[in-house]
Amino acid sequence: MTMDNQVQKLYPKGITNVRGGDGVDLSEKIKILAESAKYDVSCSSSGSNRKNSPGGIGNAAQAGICHTWSADGRCISLLKILMSNDCQYDCAYCSNRRSNDFPRASFSPSELADLTIAFYRRNYIEGLFLSSAIEEYPDRTMEKMNEVLRLLRKKYLFNGYIHIKGIPGSNPKLIHEAGLLADRISVNIELPSEESLRLLAPQKKRQGILLPMKQIHQESVKYRQEKKIFRSAPDFAPAGQSTQLMIGASPESDRQILRLSEGLYQKFQLKRVYFSAYVPVNTHSRLPLPAGPPPKLREHRLYQADWLLRFYGFHAEELLEPDSPDLDLHLDPKCMWALRNPHCFPVEINRADMKTLLRVPGIGPVSARRIVTARRSGPLHFEALKRIGVVIKRARYFITCQGRYEGGPDFQPDRVHQLLVREHRLEASSFNGYQMSLDEWMEGR
Ligand code: SF4
Incomplete structure (x- = not known):
């Protein structure tokens, strides 16, 4: 009706x-x-x-x-x-x-x-x-x-x-x-x-x-x-x-937006900051507004970064630096951070603490908790990680299991960057009109 x-x-x-x-x-x-x-x-x-x-x-x-x-x-x-x-x-x-x-x-x-x-x-x-x-x-x-x-x-x-x-x-x-x-x-x-x-x-x-x-x-x-x-x-x-918070109607960078969101969470204990991509509904040419909306993926990337602030222990300053203040549309913010910090990887899954696990692309809060619980019963292998819910296609570049690395010959950030960008392009081409579920955000990023 x-x-x-x-x-x-x-x-x-x-x-x-x-x-x-x-x-x-x-x-x-x-x-x-x-x-x-x-x-x-x-x-x-x-x-x-x-x-x-x-x-x-x-x-x-x-x-x-x-x-x-x-x-x-x-x-x-x-x-x-x-x-x-x-x-x-x-x-x-x-x-x-x-x-x-x-x-x-x-x-x-x-x-x-x-x-x-x-x-x-x-x-x-x-x-x-x-x-x-x-x-x-x-x-x-x-x-x-x-x-x-x-x-x-x-x-x-x-x-x-x-x-x-x-x-x-x-x-x-x-x-x-x-x-x-x-x-x-x-x-x-x-x-x-x-x-x-x-x-x-x-x-x-x-x-x-x-x-x-x-x-x-x-x-x-x-x-x-x-x-x-x-x-x-x-x-x-x-x-x-x-x-x-409206994005794309004014020139502020993603870094400014994320720092503001972080400040609001900390200062006023907000439950959520919702990002709303600017929609050009007024067409008078004299208004100080951009001609078109921001790329659809920008809002999506900001939401991903927002989840990293709220559930993964990241800070806005870590995710974006003053000289590159906008989120990459080709790579999600967690992968971006990992590739900018190659000295933190690969992470040995059988030894890493919760905070470190949460920084691995492909591991979310639920799978990190499951890893910590499961490894009490014995060392974990890649097959077990799949069953636990780790997104192996992303995580494999950043982890070892009992010293074994499955992301190629060894961890080379430039090569991993290329491979991930290719994967993300495929994901982006199917993004139009597609809305990621909460679980995907939580676990896949
Ligand atoms: S013009 Fe629109 S955004 Fe501004 S106060 Fe009125 S309803 Fe709210």
Whole structure:
């Protein structure tokens, strides 16, 4: 059933409203505001777009419903929607910018709360991802979004997952209230530097973004500690905070982007930094924007590097150096690091500690743990590594098993570089439209 059918079934007569009494019905409003929300990637949307086929069941759409993962690994479907796309700001890269001439719509808090509950009761969704353009001014927007949450939590006693966007520049009291009502809050960092923010999103201020992030972090820590003493203490954003960073709209290098991400993880304990490749939606030639999007692989490489920061013990400074500040599109960041540090290889699999194992291309956290456990029962050979889940086609260049090397006559970085680039080219040629699974990232890199 399409979103239109769903809405018509729920509200057969439609609900009219909006901007200057334009009389946009609810179905149209959902279409506009779900479409406008699709560029926000910080809720882990699946991004797929597939229609039901005759005799089939279900469909997936790029906009409207997205997926995220709960702490126990369950996939949750969320209604992903904007409160309003009627923005007062004029960010150069955004389709909702004030100077664009296209359909605008806004929900009232009760409309959006009713819609969420109606969808929930019919099992279409399990939660809500709510964002908004700046309608009137930041505090007004945040108040309206909080009102949706209040209605859901207090009137409908809705206990499902809610992810809300913190509106930069809004009053700390409103951020506080949002944190007490939502599971996750995310404030988008938007662009990698203050200069780019000034150029492309002049109404946004770096401090207006960083201050709510800091507040969310501090309050999360405070409420977690209180909860240890008083079990009845409320939760504050129990699913933590995340952010979204646009890449390719401004000239910052991957090194700057990764250093910023690392800083955000360390300073504010963010759960995720989501990278969003710039999509040229505004075509006015006078805007200070690149003509096209960045290469698809750039976003992918940044995500791989981000995983190395979060799960493999790497630091941004190690992955990229000032004189080569961008990730190689032909090689993944872990292979790149290994080839720049030949003195660390080959690693003897039967002796290396966990930290060293994690630095070997083709070995991820799960296989590293399995290696450490399995070798307690005796020395490991290449065959055993395959069974354990090591990606041998990559790892063989960087390891020995009981002194045996299977990556060629001996470890020669230049030759290994050529072979890996060839393999990666094959991988890249099949990359178009292909999304790597989490396991592949974790274990294959
Ligand atoms: S504030 Fe900027 S990025 Fe956000 S909706 Fe408005 S124009 Fe778009």
